[in-house]
Amino acid sequence: MLEASGVRAMLDQLDAELIGLAPVKGRIRDIAALLLIDKLRAEQGLQSTPPSLHMCFTGNPGTGKTTVALRMAEVLKQLGYVRKGHLVAVTRDDLVGQFIGHTAPKTKEVVKKAMGGVLFIDEAYYLYKPENERDYGQESIEILLQVMENHRDDLVVILAGYRDRMDTFFGSNPGMASRIAHHIDFPDYSEAELMQIAQLMLGRLNYRFDDTAESAFARYVGLRRAQPHFANARSIRNALDRIRLRHATRLFAANTALTREQLCTLQAEDILASRVFATAPATVA
Amino acid sequence: MRITQGTFSFLPDLTDTQITRQLEYCLGKGWALGIETTDDPHPRNTYWEMFGNPMFDVRDAAAIMLELQAARKTYPNHYIRVVAFDATHGTESVVLSFIVQRPASEPGFRLIRTEEPGRTLRYTIESYAVQRAPEGARY
Numbered sequence: 001m002l003e004a005s006g007v008r009a010m011l012d013q014l015d016a017e018l019i020g021l022a023p024v025k026g027r028i029r030d031i032a033a034l035l036l037i038d039k040l041r042a043e044q045g046l047q048s049t050p051p052s053l054h055m056c057f058t059g060n061p062g063t064g065k066t067t068v069a070l071r072m073a074e075v076l077k078q079l080g081y082v083r084k085g086h087l088v089a090v091t092r093d094d095l096v097g098q099f100i101g102h103t104a105p106k107t108k109e110v111v112k113k114a115m116g117g118v119l120f121i122d123e124a125y126y127l128y129k130p131e132n133e134r135d136y137g138q139e140s141i142e143i144l145l146q147v148m149e150n151h152r153d154d155l156v157v158i159l160a161g162y163r164d165r166m167d168t169f170f171g172s173n174p175g176m177a178s179r180i181a182h183h184i185d186f187p188d189y190s191e192a193e194l195m196q197i198a199q200l201m202l203g204r205l206n207y208r209f210d211d212t213a214e215s216a217f218a219r220y221v222g223l224r225r226a227q228p229h230f231a232n233a234r235s236i237r238n239a240l241d242r243i244r245l246r247h248a249t250r251l252f253a254a255n256t257a258l259t260r261e262q263l264c265t266l267q268a269e270d271i272l273a274s275r276v277f278a279t280a281p282a283t284v285a
Numbered sequence: 286m287r288i289t290q291g292t293f294s295f296l297p298d299l300t301d302t303q304i305t306r307q308l309e310y311c312l313g314k315g316w317a318l319g320i321e322t323t324d325d326p327h328p329r330n331t332y333w334e335m336f337g338n339p340m341f342d343v344r345d346a347a348a349i350m351l352e353l354q355a356a357r358k359t360y361p362n363h364y365i366r367v368v369a370f371d372a373t374h375g376t377e378s379v380v381l382s383f384i385v386q387r388p389a390s391e392p393g394f395r396l397i398r399t400e401e402p403g404r405t406l407r408y409t410i411e412s413y414a415v416q417r418a419p420e421g422a423r424y
Contacts (some may be wrong), residue, residue: 084344
């Protein structure tokens with residue numbers, strides 16, 4: 001029955017396309033199993049109440065929170081938990097108004113749009129600004145709380161943000177914390193996982209590393225990880241974008257006809273030109 | 286006298302489940318839904334007051350039902366209808382509308398006969414509800 005529902009195929013695809021993230025995948029598998037079993041229980045006439053699926057994703061920048069949220073909408077659609085399976089991604093300025101009486105309609109508008117799907121609130125802690133007691137964010141939070149309680153079967157709310165700031169947010173909004181059943185922490189990627197992610201990204205863009213480039217990039221990842229402002233997969237994507245720029249410039253400078261092979265292959269020199277290597281000795285010393 | 290205006294008006298009043306199914310149908314067609322209210326039931330009163338904004342980005346009937354509940358709360362004794370707007374180039378107009386709430390009692394219409402020169406008679410109708418009270422206090 002797992003096969004028949006298409007859930008297995010979907011979980012496999014998730015495994016293939018998302019590198020690492022073991023706790024996240026584990027939780028998705030649990031939820032999928034529960035929803036499926038609930039369906040079977042309902043068929044047998046047993047009591048089955050749809051579980052509350054509001055979630056909170058915490059983790060460092062670039063650990064895949066938004067990507068997973070997008071997939072989550074599809075997953076929940078497949079499992080028949082949400083009816084439409086679209087994702088509405090919002091931040092504070094989509095929810096909070098600019099003057100008295102502006103916030104409630106604005107938040108309700110967003111909620112209406114998200115019904116039948118998933119409402120994804122990125123950097124949710126900005127909704128609550130304790131330093132300003134007249135901030136309209138609180139009003140927005142109250143409406144969200146009400147919707148999360150009364151329209152549980154109409155939409156799923158996913159909050160996302162950095163770990164420590166989400167903790168303070170929940171600390172000052174206990175109602176929010178108690179209405180969210182699933183707190184999922186996104187771990188940082190290991191170097192091996194980052195390499196896999198890079199390969200996956202390049203594969204999608206029809207590029208590849210040659211042998212020397214691969215080891216150079218592995219070295220790059222090691223150095224970059226130690227530097228400040230490292231944003232996991234996002235940094236990798238940016239690095240690849242810059243490498244592609246250098247690759248393009250190199251080919252542009254060469255005055256020969258280019259083969260398909262050349263157009264696809266990134267070489268070590270494209271990578272080694274990065275400033276990460278230039279500053280590396282300095283940070284060591 | 287029961288007003289028959291728009292689609293389904295010769296049928297018994299739709300239940301909320303039935304309304305939801307109709308809304309799903311509209312959304313499936315890609316139409317934008319809006320809610321309109323009035324307390325003037327004259328058949329030539331085509332343009333009713335819009336309740337809230339037309340809902341262009343809404344994907345699910347539950348959201349429209351939410352808005353409909355709000356409209357019912359605000360106007361418990363008015364006529365309320367749902368209109369579906371087709372934005373397709375070349376159509377760009379309301380393609381479906383149906384009444385989702387009507388007042389508890391509908392007093393109906395008076396037939397007014399106006400004598401004209403000769404033995405001509407001209408007929409108009411006037412709602413008793415409109416006649417007896419100003420706008421907003423009729424039902």
